[in-house]
Amino acid sequence: MSQENLTVVLHAQGDLRLENRPVPEPGPDEVLLKMHSVGICGSDVHYWQHGRIGDFVLKKPMVLGHEASGRVVKVGSAVEHLNVGDRVAIEPGVPRKVDEYVKNGRYNLSPTIFFCATPPDDGNLSQYYKHSANFCYKLPDNVTYEEGALIEPLSVGIHACRRGGVTLGSTVLICGAGPIGLVSLLVAKAMGASKVVITDLFPERLTMAKELGADFQLTVKKGDGAQQLAKSVEDLLGAQPHITIECTGVESCVQTAIYATRSGGVIVLVGHGSEMVTVPLINAAVREVDIRGVFRYSNTWPMAIAMLASGKVNVKPLVTHRFPLKQAIAAFETTRQGLGIKVMLKCDQNDQDP
Amino acid sequence: MSQENLTVVLHAQGDLRLENRPVPEPGPDEVLLKMHSVGICGSDVHYWQHGRIGDFVLKKPMVLGHEASGRVVKVGSAVEHLNVGDRVAIEPGVPRKVDEYVKNGRYNLSPTIFFCATPPDDGNLSQYYKHSANFCYKLPDNVTYEEGALIEPLSVGIHACRRGGVTLGSTVLICGAGPIGLVSLLVAKAMGASKVVITDLFPERLTMAKELGADFQLTVKKGDGAQQLAKSVEDLLGAQPHITIECTGVESCVQTAIYATRSGGVIVLVGHGSEMVTVPLINAAVREVDIRGVFRYSNTWPMAIAMLASGKVNVKPLVTHRFPLKQAIAAFETTRQGLGIKVMLKCDQNDQDP
Amino acid sequence: MSQENLTVVLHAQGDLRLENRPVPEPGPDEVLLKMHSVGICGSDVHYWQHGRIGDFVLKKPMVLGHEASGRVVKVGSAVEHLNVGDRVAIEPGVPRKVDEYVKNGRYNLSPTIFFCATPPDDGNLSQYYKHSANFCYKLPDNVTYEEGALIEPLSVGIHACRRGGVTLGSTVLICGAGPIGLVSLLVAKAMGASKVVITDLFPERLTMAKELGADFQLTVKKGDGAQQLAKSVEDLLGAQPHITIECTGVESCVQTAIYATRSGGVIVLVGHGSEMVTVPLINAAVREVDIRGVFRYSNTWPMAIAMLASGKVNVKPLVTHRFPLKQAIAAFETTRQGLGIKVMLKCDQNDQDP
Amino acid sequence: MSQENLTVVLHAQGDLRLENRPVPEPGPDEVLLKMHSVGICGSDVHYWQHGRIGDFVLKKPMVLGHEASGRVVKVGSAVEHLNVGDRVAIEPGVPRKVDEYVKNGRYNLSPTIFFCATPPDDGNLSQYYKHSANFCYKLPDNVTYEEGALIEPLSVGIHACRRGGVTLGSTVLICGAGPIGLVSLLVAKAMGASKVVITDLFPERLTMAKELGADFQLTVKKGDGAQQLAKSVEDLLGAQPHITIECTGVESCVQTAIYATRSGGVIVLVGHGSEMVTVPLINAAVREVDIRGVFRYSNTWPMAIAMLASGKVNVKPLVTHRFPLKQAIAAFETTRQGLGIKVMLKCDQNDQDP
Ligand SMILES: NC(=O)c1ccc[n+]([C@@H]2O[C@H](COP(=O)([O-])OP(=O)(O)OC[C@H]3O[C@@H](n4cnc5c(N)ncnc54)[C@H](O)[C@@H]3O)[C@@H](O)[C@H]2O)c1
Ligand SMILES: NC(=O)c1ccc[n+]([C@@H]2O[C@H](COP(=O)([O-])OP(=O)(O)OC[C@H]3O[C@@H](n4cnc5c(N)ncnc54)[C@H](O)[C@@H]3O)[C@@H](O)[C@H]2O)c1
Ligand SMILES: NC(=O)c1ccc[n+]([C@@H]2O[C@H](COP(=O)([O-])OP(=O)(O)OC[C@H]3O[C@@H](n4cnc5c(N)ncnc54)[C@H](O)[C@@H]3O)[C@@H](O)[C@H]2O)c1
Ligand SMILES: NC(=O)c1ccc[n+]([C@@H]2O[C@H](COP(=O)([O-])OP(=O)(O)OC[C@H]3O[C@@H](n4cnc5c(N)ncnc54)[C@H](O)[C@@H]3O)[C@@H](O)[C@H]2O)c1
Ligand SMILES: [Zn+2]
Ligand SMILES: [Zn+2]
Ligand SMILES: [Zn+2]
Ligand SMILES: [Zn+2]
Known part of the structure; x- marks a missing residue:
């Protein structure tokens, strides 16, 4: 040794x-x-x-x-x-x-x-x-060490999409195109999402998102109104998304998530922000938009390895x-x-x- | 005619x-x-x-x-x-x-x-x-007209408990002992909740709650801290409740609901409050405490009639x-x-x- | 007119x-x-x-x-x-x-x-x-009439995979490579299945299955033992499948489905066979392998159109x-x-x- | 020592x-x-x-x-x-x-x-x-040792009712009034079942079931036809039961369970019978009556203790x-x-x- x-x-x-x-x-x-x-x-x-x-x-x-x-x-x-x-x-x-x-x-x-x-x-x-x-x-032979290491962030995306109930034909809004937003994008697509809109402040991150399969990219400017952004998302998709995965932790993004998500849909809170946030909770409540948190993951490695080995997620x-x-x-x-x-x-x- | x-x-x-x-x-x-x-x-x-x-x-x-x-x-x-x-x-x-x-x-x-x-x-x-x-x-013969009329508010309680996932052995916190809090109490008990804590500002309402089967009553004073109240609930139950059903619409009660609910549990928002609320959402998110709204109900009348006819809910x-x-x-x-x-x-x- | x-x-x-x-x-x-x-x-x-x-x-x-x-x-x-x-x-x-x-x-x-x-x-x-x-x-402009007509059988596959709980990383056995087995294959893949084994009596049908994305094909001969076939499936996948979708209606396939499926998994019965069948039900019961039927479908057209329009299912x-x-x-x-x-x-x- | x-x-x-x-x-x-x-x-x-x-x-x-x-x-x-x-x-x-x-x-x-x-x-x-x-x-002070010992069979009933999805207003058929049928009865009632029919060959066992809260008892004679029995159950309840819990392991009871259960309902197989059974599986499949096995239990002791301590299950x-x-x-x-x-x-x- x-x-x-x-x-x-x-x-x-x-x-x-x-x-x-x-x-x-x-x-x-x-x-x-x-x-x-x-x-x-x-x-x-x-x-x-x-x-x-x-x-x-x-x-x-x-x-x-x-x-x-x-x-x-x-x-x-x-x-x-x-x-x-x-x-x-x-x-x-x-x-x-x-x-x-x-x-x-x-x-x-x-x-x-x-x-x-x-x-x-x-x-x-x-x-x-x-x-x-x-x-x-x-790890199977056709999965590299780096893919193996990336299972950790990928697991956050798996857990987020699973908690969000992403399935065949789901439309999804992802707030934030950092590593976590991007793995959520990959997983949403692999679970059958038909269309994914992703947002970020930085165009380079959205370019990467596009390469990874995002259907629409929305560049956000600080100060953009939450309801306004929600409207833009609806316009891009032709309808409100079933599921929103919040991967920034920013208060205004949580607000956007609430306004944007379709009645009966789900918001997944992955991003970590400040302790107290001011949000239109009643808007979600009366439309039965569920808000579900994500704390890391459980039971994701086996399915992640299966997906990497089969080449379904890159x-x-x-x-x-x-x-x-x-x-x-x-x-x-x-x-x-x-x-x-x-x-x-x-x-x-x-x-x-x- | x-x-x-x-x-x-x-x-x-x-x-x-x-x-x-x-x-x-x-x-x-x-x-x-x-x-x-x-x-x-x-x-x-x-x-x-x-x-x-x-x-x-x-x-x-x-x-x-x-x-x-x-x-x-x-x-x-x-x-x-x-x-x-x-x-x-x-x-x-x-x-x-x-x-x-x-x-x-x-x-x-x-x-x-x-x-x-x-x-x-x-x-x-x-x-x-x-x-x-x-x-x-x-209505079956043994269900009165008034019971029939009360199926409407009862349905809100059914929908709330169903969305909350109340089941055998659940411990439940109910905020507010108005008509909606009280029907939620009745339903939670009928679905198998082992212990229910209910809160209100007014002792008379809590007296009624006690008569209807609440295990613990907590009189809230305006200005009581949310974390303090959450602690009192935990002390009464010996552990945090699995489920909180919020029936006041008051901001501080939503805060209490978040602090009080057990990790992996559920908060049901029934009460309607102001458009924007300031809440510790991240506290819920990192403990995967789900927040689910209630908008009226669907598919409740048949089961409500079944419960009234069988005498299981009074x-x-x-x-x-x-x-x-x-x-x-x-x-x-x-x-x-x-x-x-x-x-x-x-x-x-x-x-x-x- | x-x-x-x-x-x-x-x-x-x-x-x-x-x-x-x-x-x-x-x-x-x-x-x-x-x-x-x-x-x-x-x-x-x-x-x-x-x-x-x-x-x-x-x-x-x-x-x-x-x-x-x-x-x-x-x-x-x-x-x-x-x-x-x-x-x-x-x-x-x-x-x-x-x-x-x-x-x-x-x-x-x-x-x-x-x-x-x-x-x-x-x-x-x-x-x-x-x-x-x-x-x-x-139908959106980029979905043909024939694709529109095929939504009907596709819907059977959607409903089957949905009832089976196919999700990211699922391994799936499909019995029968007729139209219904094939659409179930397409949908399972689109929902994130990592590996699908499909069986049939006729090699031509399995050739089509392979072209549509099946990972493994198993040619069955009449008289093959159910436990033997279950073993072959396990060998191909390296483990028992999480989910089996039965699309033949043949008694021996239901038996194979039971022996093949992993403990805690699901069998979906799509095929219609004779009124009475002789099957090792206890084998499924003690391993909590659920058996779920499919009768046509509900709520599938919108998601099917979404998938066809996005090109995710061909x-x-x-x-x-x-x-x-x-x-x-x-x-x-x-x-x-x-x-x-x-x-x-x-x-x-x-x-x-x- | x-x-x-x-x-x-x-x-x-x-x-x-x-x-x-x-x-x-x-x-x-x-x-x-x-x-x-x-x-x-x-x-x-x-x-x-x-x-x-x-x-x-x-x-x-x-x-x-x-x-x-x-x-x-x-x-x-x-x-x-x-x-x-x-x-x-x-x-x-x-x-x-x-x-x-x-x-x-x-x-x-x-x-x-x-x-x-x-x-x-x-x-x-x-x-x-x-x-x-x-x-x-x-065990809390108000739960006896014998109640503690009975949590084991009670857990089978809890797991069975949970897998069956018993909830407020459910109607339930239980086949067999042995210890396992009886604990399933107790749990079904505690979870909110509105009406329970229970069957057995022996009137004494049904008498005990009645004392424990069964709404209807049906004495079965060996040789009674399964469809006939299913009809009797429907007549007693005024409609087919949502859920059937099979606690005998006897082939004819599994048949009765299939014929008796309402479309879209659930059959829970608790009883252990012979390796192969001949059953009308297609009847269940085309009505989407799910068949779910039970193998002992998991995660039941805490809720069982909660129910015993609160006196909700006797x-x-x-x-x-x-x-x-x-x-x-x-x-x-x-x-x-x-x-x-x-x-x-x-x-x-x-x-x-x-
Ligand atoms: N819940 C969990 O278990 C878990 C696990 C890992 C990470 N996280 C959290 O997830 C979040 C994302 O992680 P990451 O590694 O991708 O972080 P990151 O900082 O790399 O990415 C966040 C992205 O959000 C963008 N952004 C900021 N404000 C925005 C706005 N108003 N609108 C749109 N986009 C905006 C940023 O430009 C950035 O690209 C972090 O808050 C992190 O703490 C949570
Ligand atoms: N979501 C729905 O579909 C739906 C349906 C019906 C009613 N509601 C809403 O549910 C809420 C309750 O309805 P209700 O008819 O019982 O109303 P209510 O006003 O009679 O009852 C509310 C109770 O909450 C108590 N309360 C107020 N502040 C409190 C505090 N800080 N802590 C503890 N208790 C406090 C009040 O004293 C009162 O007893 C209302 O907001 C109503 O709009 C929603
Ligand atoms: N549940 C529903 O709502 C629903 C809807 C449509 C079709 N169906 C049923 O689904 C089944 C399949 O429909 P289809 O149109 O694909 O029929 P099909 O007859 O074209 O396909 C069945 C396939 O199973 C194969 N097969 C037969 N015995 C086999 C065995 N022992 N092992 C492996 N494969 C075997 C056949 O060779 C054939 O290719 C039929 O029973 C049909 O009635 C059910
Ligand atoms: N799945 C599990 O984890 C699990 C756990 C414990 C017991 N079990 C099984 O559950 C079953 C019940 O256990 P138990 O301890 O109550 O057994 P038991 O033998 O005491 O009770 C079975 C009852 O079914 C009755 N019965 C027999 N034939 C009948 C018929 N045709 N119609 C109606 N009733 C009929 C009997 O008279 C008897 O009262 C057994 O098969 C046992 O092996 C399963
Ligand atoms: Zn990390
Ligand atoms: Zn009202
Ligand atoms: Zn057809
Ligand atoms: Zn035992």
């Missing part, structure tokens, strides 16, 4: 370091992974810049990274379904207790869940990382930048500046392929 | 009159009813006092009343399932067009629906009234006042003053029984 | 005639259509050959045809959403009564429903035909034969012999295009 | 023994329980009489019993939510692996689940027994016989002869109270 284990550690707000850590020893139910590709998420950058997200506050140094894949190099004694050499994607959330949420299949809501790179739990942006074997999923264009792990700070800086869509860190010196 | 047809007509805001109207002639798909009992709803009083509710504005005289039952006295030529003499409860919403909502079973959302006493559609507070036969439901205590139709103005004044719970107008001079 | 109205009438078992009928006059809620394309269905042929299907028995002459599209040439006085010249697809089932099924959105189950070419109701294989305007759906290859209406008997003979997949009758002499 | 641990062990078909076993030592996630009340289930007797149920074959001695409650006397090192002295009900199924079923909340379908008294797993009919702490649920009358553990053989003989409903074994010499 290599002695070295280069790791990206956030010591405090603004203090991001690349340092060497001991290679961990997997417990009986764990596997040790030689990491291959880890995507940088907006939340990683947020912890770096602000030291907190909502109630999650960095109080001691934390390893970043939670969009990851790697290769099994050591297998815990009780593990049966994985072997050394298996290429796996990592589901970063692992429930700690068998509580009511775990028992009823909504383990993402378990209040004591372990989650990579959410304080105080360490992430996996390193050369070696151990993880619960039950939350490592074997996430590859999302990766716009790659950096070797050694250049992690530069990589984070790229994401901080909002350049491109997804920045990948390549953790294996001997294999920097996708 | 009697020449007289005493009718309660709202001519304009504040101008409520009792006047004689021609007895209508039923069309081929309609029945003519000799009205028996009609409850006064908060919305009737609201039109009287304010001349409008939201976008529905009184522009010409309108007959009030939509919580009603009566006896069939004439049957349209195409009607097959009703006969002269049948005692029926009236579902006041009758779709006009066969649109997507009607086809998929959510006809309450049909934008062109006819609805008694919603401008410009006349209600049924009169001696004789004609209605679509398909929306008149025969709505009788809700009727606290009765007035003969001739004293309609006094009856409306009683409701306006918030006295009691439900005021019944008795339209049949020869039968003023419940 | 043309005087002539050439019509395909089944007078009695085996007695199929092409005859002239009066052009009908549309009622207030109806439209008169100049028919364009009508597909021949297995049920049309079955009535011709056997004079009955189950309890539906031909007792008097009946017009055949229910997979149809045409152009509006006359509009009833109460119709608002259609105009002369509109190209429309026809939903052949029109509820007659506003019963519990119509009210709750499952109108296909309404026992008194009108249905084209189901005794005693006439179908639409003719030059002129009148139909309830509410069940005629306008039904065009299903049409393997075309005949002018005058050659209807030859067309029926082609279907009877099981040649090709879908035979289209072209009812408009001046426009025989797809 | 007592040295003695009297235990009911089935050594082979027909060879049931009461013997002393060592008191087990709880692992870190387990608790040791001093057992109080254990009900005898039909399956216990079946293993005794036949040595197998379906594919589950007794190959080595097995402790019987799975309907149980007791008191915590020792707590594993990792257990947080239980303390010595806690009175608990035991959920006998404990998943061994974190597979797809466990992750999605249907852990009862996990193929490797541990289940008390299902070969080769030992049950809990003994004085001391250790169990996974996560599957022991604390299971106490089900216990018709009690024996001290020492007389276990006599107790089993009582159940074998079909006497009464539920026989309770009292494992704690010092406390034989309910």
Whole structure:
């Protein structure tokens, strides 16, 4: 086993370091992974810049990274379904207790869940990382490590579309064309949505959305009225969308979502905004437009792998930048500046392929 | 057929009159009813006092009343399932067009629906009234006319509990112990809720709630903090409620609903408040607490009749006042003053029984 | 208006005639259509050959045809959403009564429903035909008449996949590669199925299935054991399918469906077989494999049109034969012999295009 | 700790023994329980009489019993939510692996689940027994040990009614008035069923059903025609039932269930019968009557405890016989002869109270 284990550690707000850590020893139910590709998420950058997200506050140094894949190099004694050499994607959330949420299949809501790179739990942006074997999923040969790493954001899109009830012939409005809006777009299309409108402030992001299959793009200017935007969406689609997936967290977008969505439809809140928002809730209520939140995901890796293996969803264009792990700070800086869509860190010196 | 047809007509805001109207002639798909009992709803009083509710504005005289039952006295030529003499409860919403909502079973959302006493559609507070036969439901002998009339508000409670997913062992918070909060309580209990907490500003209303089966009553004082109230609810139940049914329309109650409801649970918005509200939406979203509106109801009369006939739901205590139709103005004044719970107008001079 | 109205009438078992009928006059809620394309269905042929299907028995002459599209040439006085010249697809089932099924959105189950070419109701294989305007759906310019006609069988596939819960990453077994198996394949793929196995006795049908997107084809020989076939399906997919859609009606296929489907999965029964079947029901029950029937469809035309217009579903290859209406008997003979997949009758002499 | 641990062990078909076993030592996630009340289930007797149920074959001695409650006397090192002295009900199924079923909340379908008294797993009919702490649920003071033990069969009823979709105003047919039919009856009523018809061969069982709240009882004679019985059910209810819960496993009852259930309704298969059955499946399919199996239960203990604590479900009358553990053989003989409903074994010499 290599002695070295280069790791990206956030010591405090603004203090991001690349340092060497001991290679961990997997417990009986764990596997040790030689990491291959880890995507940088907006939340990683947020912890770096602000030291907190909502109630999650960095109080001691934390390893970043939670969009990851790697290769099994050591297998815990009780593990049966994985072997050394298996290429796996990592589901970063692992429930700690068998509580009511775990028992009823909504383990993402378990209040004591372990989650990579959410304080105080360490992430996996390193050369070696151990993880619960039950939350490592074997990748078929025709799915790359980077696709494996992208299953994490893709899972947010899957969970959002599933909660929204996207199905054959659905029309969908997606607010925001960042990574999360874009994976929601990919998933909505794969679930049978007939038409998707996507909005953003930045034309480049909408260009990417168009390439990924959006039917209509709407460039929003700060200050545009919510009802006005809702009307534009209706005009583009010829009718109000069945489902709106809000991926910005911005108050005015929640307002637009409410005005835009068809009676009897669904709004999915994926974006995280300020604690209190002022919204026309009664407009949604009297038209029975349901409002459903999304907190990460559960039960998405197997279906995501099935979709990637069958070629029905193509996430590859999302990766716009790659950096070797050694250049992690530069990589984070790229994401901080909002350049491109997804920045990948390549953790294996001997294999920097996708 | 009697020449007289005493009718309660709202001519304009504040101008409520009792006047004689021609007895209508039923069309081929309609029945003519000799009205028996009609409850006064908060919305009737609201039109009287304010001349409008939201976008529905009184522009010409309108007959009030939509919580009603009566006896069939004439049957349209195409009607097959009703006969002269049948005692029926009236579902006041009758779709006009066969649109997507009607086809998929959510006809309450049909934008062109006819609805008694919603401008410009006349209600049924009169001696004789004609209605679509398909929306008149025969009452079994052991269900009284008043119970028949109460199916209308009861239906709001059924729809609310159904949308909330109340089932065996659910714990439920109900905000507001007006008629709608109380029917929601009755229905929640009948659907298997194990414990219900109900709140109100007025102790008398909570006393009634207790008599109807509430497990806990919480007297709210204006200015009580939403998070504080949520904590009190949790303390009473020993855990956060699975479902909250908001029946006040008050902003602070929506806030309480969000803070109070268990992760993965549901908030049902029944109450109608101001157009814009300021609420901690993100708190609900990250805990996947769904927010679902209620607009009246659909497909509730048959199950309501089944429950009344089997004695599983007892709505009788809700009727606290009765007035003969001739004293309609006094009856409306009683409701306006918030006295009691439900005021019944008795339209049949020869039968003023419940 | 043309005087002539050439019509395909089944007078009695085996007695199929092409005859002239009066052009009908549309009622207030109806439209008169100049028919364009009508597909021949297995049920049309079955009535011709056997004079009955189950309890539906031909007792008097009946017009055949229910997979149809045409152009509006006359509009009833109460119709608002259609105009002369509109190209429309026809939903052949029109509820007659506003019963519990119509009210709750499952109108296909309404026992008194009108249905084209189901005794005693006439179908639409003719030059002129009148139909309830509410069940005629306008076709966008980029959807052909033949695609419009194919919405009828496609709807069976939509309803089957919807009842089966096909979604992103589902693995699906389809028994039978006739028209219904093939449309189920198209829809399953469009709803996000990752892998579909399809079976048939005839390799030509499986070749078509492969062209339409099936991932695996399994040629069945009469006498193959059900458990053996289930094992083959599992081997092909690498795991048992989540969902099985049975489109043959054959007893041994129902058995295969039960043995094949994954625990917690769903079997959809689309095929119609003999009244009594001998099946390992307990095998399904103890693994909570649900068994759900399909009776036609409801609420499918709008989503089908959305999918065709967006190009997400391609039904065009299903049409393997075309005949002018005058050659209807030859067309029926082609279907009877099981040649090709879908035979289209072209009812408009001046426009025989797809 | 007592040295003695009297235990009911089935050594082979027909060879049931009461013997002393060592008191087990709880692992870190387990608790040791001093057992109080254990009900005898039909399956216990079946293993005794036949040595197998379906594919589950007794190959080595097995402790019987799975309907149980007791008191915590020792707590594993990792257990947080239980303390010595806690009175608990035991959920006998404990998943061994974190597979797809466990992750999605249907852990009862996990193929490797541990289940008390299902070969080769030992049950809990003994004085001391250790169990996974996560599957022991604390009983409130007002719920007796026997009620706690009855949560196991009650859970089958909960799961059956939940899968059947019983709700307010449902009409329900239950086939079979054994313990499982009776708990289904109790739960159906608590979930809001308006009317329940129950059938059995034996009038005594129907008398008990009547006492527990059945609205109609139907005594079946062997040889009664299935369609005839379905007609009798319809006559009693005035319409076909929405839901049928089959609790006999008998072929003719499955047939009756199909003929009896309303179009669009649900049949729940709880009873276990022969491997192959001959049934009119097409009758269910064309009326979209869904057929759903039940394999034990998942996520039922918390709601069951809530219902018992709130007094909404009264299971106490089900216990018709009690024996001290020492007389276990006599107790089993009582159940074998079909006497009464539920026989309770009292494992704690010092406390034989309910
Ligand atoms: N619910 C969850 O589990 C979950 C998981 C991941 C991310 N998130 C949240 O989802 C959101 C999106 O994540 P991301 O990584 O794509 O972030 P991002 O910042 O890259 O993308 C947000 C996009 O929204 C656009 N935008 C901003 N204001 C807008 C407006 N008024 N109208 C239209 N577009 C506007 C921005 O230009 C940007 O492209 C974030 O709030 C993030 O915190 C939630
Ligand atoms: N969604 C629908 O289809 C529908 C149908 C009928 C009624 N409604 C609405 O439901 C609401 C209730 O109707 P109702 O007839 O029972 O009205 P109501 O005014 O009689 O009852 C409301 C109750 O809420 C109480 N309340 C007010 N502020 C409160 C607070 N801060 N905390 C706790 N309780 C408080 C009041 O004291 C009152 O008892 C109204 O807003 C009405 O418009 C909606
Ligand atoms: N439920 C509904 O509403 C509905 C609607 C339309 C059709 N249907 C039924 O669906 C079924 C299929 O319709 P279709 O038009 O495709 O009929 P079809 O006869 O053209 O196709 C059936 C296919 O099944 C194949 N088959 C026969 N035995 C088989 C076996 N043992 N294994 C595998 N394949 C086998 C046949 O070779 C044939 O290709 C028919 O039973 C029809 O009555 C039902
Ligand atoms: N699915 C599950 O998870 C599960 C769990 C427990 C029990 N079970 C099964 O449920 C069934 C019922 O269990 P139980 O403990 O109540 O058994 P039981 O034998 O005590 O009760 C069955 C009842 O059905 C009656 N019966 C027999 N033939 C009948 C007929 N033709 N019509 C009407 N009634 C008839 C019997 O008289 C008896 O009262 C059994 O088959 C059992 O194996 C299934
Ligand atoms: Zn992320
Ligand atoms: Zn009202
Ligand atoms: Zn057809
Ligand atoms: Zn049992």
